[in-house]
Amino acid sequence: MSRSASMQSAFPPADDSARRSAPLVEAKALCKRYPAGERGELVVLRDLSFHVMPGEVVAIVGESGTGKSTLLHLLGGLDRPTSGRVLFEGADVFEKDDEALAAFRNRSIGFVFQFHHLLPEFTAVENVAMPALIQHRRMEEVRPRAVELLRTLGLGDRLDHRPGALSGGEQQRVAVARALMNRPRLVLADEPTGNLDTRTADALHRELLRLSRAFGQTFVIATHNLALAEMADRVLHLRQGRLHPAEEAAPPVVPPNPDPAGDVGEGD
Ligand SMILES: Nc1ncnc2c1ncn2[C@@H]1O[C@H](COP(=O)(O)OP(=O)(O)O)[C@@H](O)[C@H]1O
Numbered sequence: 001m002s003r004s005a006s007m008q009s010a011f012p013p014a015d016d017s018a019r020r021s022a023p024l025v026e027a028k029a030l031c032k033r034y035p036a037g038e039r040g041e042l043v044v045l046r047d048l049s050f051h052v053m054p055g056e057v058v059a060i061v062g063e064s065g066t067g068k069s070t071l072l073h074l075l076g077g078l079d080r081p082t083s084g085r086v087l088f089e090g091a092d093v094f095e096k097d098d099e100a101l102a103a104f105r106n107r108s109i110g111f112v113f114q115f116h117h118l119l120p121e122f123t124a125v126e127n128v129a130m131p132a133l134i135q136h137r138r139m140e141e142v143r144p145r146a147v148e149l150l151r152t153l154g155l156g157d158r159l160d161h162r163p164g165a166l167s168g169g170e171q172q173r174v175a176v177a178r179a180l181m182n183r184p185r186l187v188l189a190d191e192p193t194g195n196l197d198t199r200t201a202d203a204l205h206r207e208l209l210r211l212s213r214a215f216g217q218t219f220v221i222a223t224h225n226l227a228l229a230e231m232a233d234r235v236l237h238l239r240q241g242r243l244h245p246a247e248e249a250a251p252p253v254v255p256p257n258p259d260p261a262g263d264v265g266e267g268d
Pocket residue numbers: 034035042044062063064065066067068069070071
C-alpha cells in the first residue's frame with residue numbers, strides 16, 4: 001500500500017519518550033480576563049485546570065464566545081494568561097521570554113486555525129515547508145518532508161498550486177500539513193473545519209484522527225460540531241470559564257427556551 005508507505009516515511013515511528021505517562025500539557029488554574037470598559041472586566045477563563053496526555057485527542061466544545069480560541073492560544077503560548085500556568089512537558093511555558101516562546105511554538109506546537117492563514121504568494125509545498133524555513137533550514141533539505149506530508153493528505157498532485165487555486169478543503173489540508181511539518185509534540189486545531197461543508201469537514205476530521213491513531217500525534221481540537229467532537233478520545237465542554245466532562249451536562253440541542261414556563265411545544 002503506497003499510501004501507508006508514504007505515511008511511514010513522513011512520520012517515522014515516535015521514540016519512546018513520546019509515550020511517557022506524564023501529561024504532555026497541563027493547564028493550572030488558568031484565568032484570562034479582558035478589560036471591558038465601564039462594565040469592568042470580561043472573565044473568559046476562570047481557574048481552569050486540565051491536562052492532555054501524549055497521544056490523546058481532546059475535543060473542546062462550547063458555544064461561540066465561550067473562550068475556546070482563548071484557551072488554545074494560551075495552551076500554545078500565543079497569548080499570556082492573566083494568572084495561572086501552562087506546563088508543557090513539565091516546564092512553565094510563560095517563564096520563557098518572547099524569543100524563547102516563539103522558538104518553543106515553532107518547535108513544539110502546530111496550529112491549525114479556522115481560517116487557514118496560508119501565504120497566498122507561496123505554493124502549497126512552500127507553505128507546508130514554512131515552519132522549517134523559519135528555522136533557517138534550506139528548502140532542498142526540507143522539501144521531501146513537505147512533499148510527503150502533502151501526499152499523505154491526498155494532495156500529491158497539488159504541490160505547486162497557490163492557495164487561491166485550491167478548494168477550501170484542500171487549503172485546510174495544506175494548513176494541517178504545515179502544522180505537522182516540524183513534528184510538533186502538540187497540534188492545536190481551532191475550529192479547523194468551521195468553514196467547510198459537512199462532507200469535507202467530516203473527511204478532514206477523520207484525517208486528523210487517522211494521523212493521531214497511526215502516529216500517536218496529540219491533538220486538542222476546538223469545535224462546535226458535536227458529531228465531529230465525539231470522534232475524539234475525550235470531549236470537554238467549555239462553559240462559564242471552565243472545562244466540564246461531556247457526561248456532566250450535554251449542551252442543549254436547541255437554544256434554551258427564554259420563556260420561564262419552559263414549554264417546548266409551539267412557542268416562539
Ligand atoms: N483581545 C480581546 N480583548 C477583549 N475581549 C476579547 C479578546 N479576545 C477575545 N475576547 C472575548 O473573549 C470571549 C471569548 O472569545 P474566544 O476565545 O474567541 O471564544 P470562542 O473561540 O469560544 O468563540 C469573547 O467574548 C470575546 O469577545
